[in-house]
Amino acid sequence: MDYIKAFIIGGIICLLIQILMDQTKLLPGRIMVILICTGVVLSALGIYEPFSQWAGAGADVPLSGFGNSLFQGIKKAVDKDGFIGLFEGGFKSCAVGVSAALVFSYLASLVFQPKMKA
Amino acid sequence: MAEKVTMQEILSEEDPKKRNEKYNNYVDNVTPKHSWFVNLFWAFVIGGAICTLGQALINLYRYLGAGKEDAILYQIITLVALSVIFTGLNLYPKLAKAGGAGTVVPITGFANSVAATAIEFQQEGQVFGIGCKIFTIAGPVILYGIFSSWIVGFIYWIYTLYV
Numbered sequence: 001m002d003y004i005k006a007f008i009i010g011g012i013i014c015l016l017i018q019i020l021m022d023q024t025k026l027l028p029g030r031i032m033v034i035l036i037c038t039g040v041v042l043s044a045l046g047i048y049e050p051f052s053q054w055a056g057a058g059a060d061v062p063l064s065g066f067g068n069s070l071f072q073g074i075k076k077a078v079d080k081d082g083f084i085g086l087f088e089g090g091f092k093s094c095a096v097g098v099s100a101a102l103v104f105s106y107l108a109s110l111v112f113q114p115k116m117k118a
Numbered sequence: 119m120a121e122k123v124t125m126q127e128i129l130s131e132e133d134p135k136k137r138n139e140k141y142n143n144y145v146d147n148v149t150p151k152h153s154w155f156v157n158l159f160w161a162f163v164i165g166g167a168i169c170t171l172g173q174a175l176i177n178l179y180r181y182l183g184a185g186k187e188d189a190i191l192y193q194i195i196t197l198v199a200l201s202v203i204f205t206g207l208n209l210y211p212k213l214a215k216a217g218g219a220g221t222v223v224p225i226t227g228f229a230n231s232v233a234a235t236a237i238e239f240q241q242e243g244q245v246f247g248i249g250c251k252i253f254t255i256a257g258p259v260i261l262y263g264i265f266s267s268w269i270v271g272f273i274y275w276i277y278t279l280y281v
Contacts, residue, residue, distance in 0.1 A: 002173055002177070003170050003173055003174065003227040004132045005173075006166075006169045006172065006173035007166035007167065007169060007170045009169070010165050010166045010168065010169025010170070010224070011161075011162040011163065011165050011166030011169070011170075011220075013165065013223055014161045014162060014164070014165025014166065014220040014223045014224075015158050015161050015162040015165070015218040015219070017156065017161070017222065018157055018158050018162075018218050018219035018220070020219075021159060021218060021219050021222075022154055028222045028227065028231065028255070028260055029231070029254075029255045029259075030256050031219070031223070032221055032222065032227065032228060032255065032258075032259050033259055033262045034233075034256050035223060036262060036263040036266070037262055037263070037266045040263065040266045040267045040270060041159070041266070042268065044270035044273075044274065052124045056173055056176070057169050057170070057172035057173035057175075057176055057193070058166075058169045059223055060172065060190060060193075061126045061168060061169045061172040061224045061226075062165075062169070062199065062221060062223045062224055062225075063224070063225060063227070063228060063259075064223075064227060065225075066228075066263065066264060067257070067266075067267070070263050070264070070266075070267040071267045071270060071271065072193070073153060073267075074267050074268070074271035074274070075271065075274055076272075078275050078278060078279070079272055080270055081251055082275070082278075083272075083275060085275075086130065086268055086271045086272060086275055087268075088165035088242060089267075089271065090263070090264045090267045090271070091264065091270060094260070094263060094264075096194055096195060096232045097194050097198065097225060097228070098256070100194065100195045100198040100199065100229070101198050101228060101232040101233070101256065102232065102252065102256070103204070104198060104199050104202040104229070104233065105202055105232045105235075105236040106235075106236060106252070107202075107231070107250065108202045108205065108206045108233050108236060108237055109233075109236040109237050109240045109248050111206060112206035112207070112237050113239065114237055114238050114241070115208050115239075
């Protein structure tokens with residue numbers, strides 16, 4: 001059941017963004033920034049976290065889920081450390097994804113040669 | 119619909135205004151047109167499939183004994199690693215051609231854009247090639263992610279002071 005939920009919810013988010021991309025011709029970089037910020041705002045409004053609890057990977061794998069975990073991380077850190085938490089929580093909560101992307105990409109640059117674009 | 123124009127005609131056109139017009143017609147003609155329905159279908163299927171893979175990984179790691187939070191983090195690491203490998207093998211761009219937003223929206227799209235620039239710019243050197251260009255897409259995403267969550271976090275902090 002959770003597979004079907006992940007497929008449909010994840011698929012719908014991608015479909016909505018595809019409509020946005022087709023209509024506006026926005027480049028992927030901008031789309032990613034929009035998704036993250038949308039995730040942050042929806043999370044702050046208390047919408048995304050319950051949605052993610054229900055939808056599982058369908059809500060976590062899209063970058064809006066990344067935005068959600070950014071705000072959840074800041075919220076947790078503020079609850080714990082107050083003002084300083086504002087400067088801790090964000091990086092802590094995105095640390096795994098960003099570190100993995102940077103480390104693996106650097107390793108990839110040692111292994112793979114640039115190819116002509118298909 | 120614009121009439122067919124050849125490159126020759128565009129180049130021989132004297133009036134710059136008309137030339138631009140003809141050029142735009144030409145570009146319109148040679149740009150491949152995908153039906154919007156096909157785009158949406160593949161965005162849905164490929165985006166959905168990547169999320170399903172994520173769910174399968176979470177379930178796998180939970181089965182192997184990881185806690186709920188850890189299982190999600192292991193899943194992110196695995197998806198990022200897979201995406202980087204697919205990018206290196208030049209398979210992710212092929213997937214992206216069909217999948218569109220389905221390959222941009224998931225975290226694999228972020229990993230792909232980081233890996234693609236790292237590989238692409240390695241010839242420009244370790245520091246100013248890979249070191250700078252690796253953040254071409256990652257930079258804006260991290261900046262605006264951190265900044266927007268700081269802003270709403272700030273509001274939340276004010277709120278905690280008075281409640």
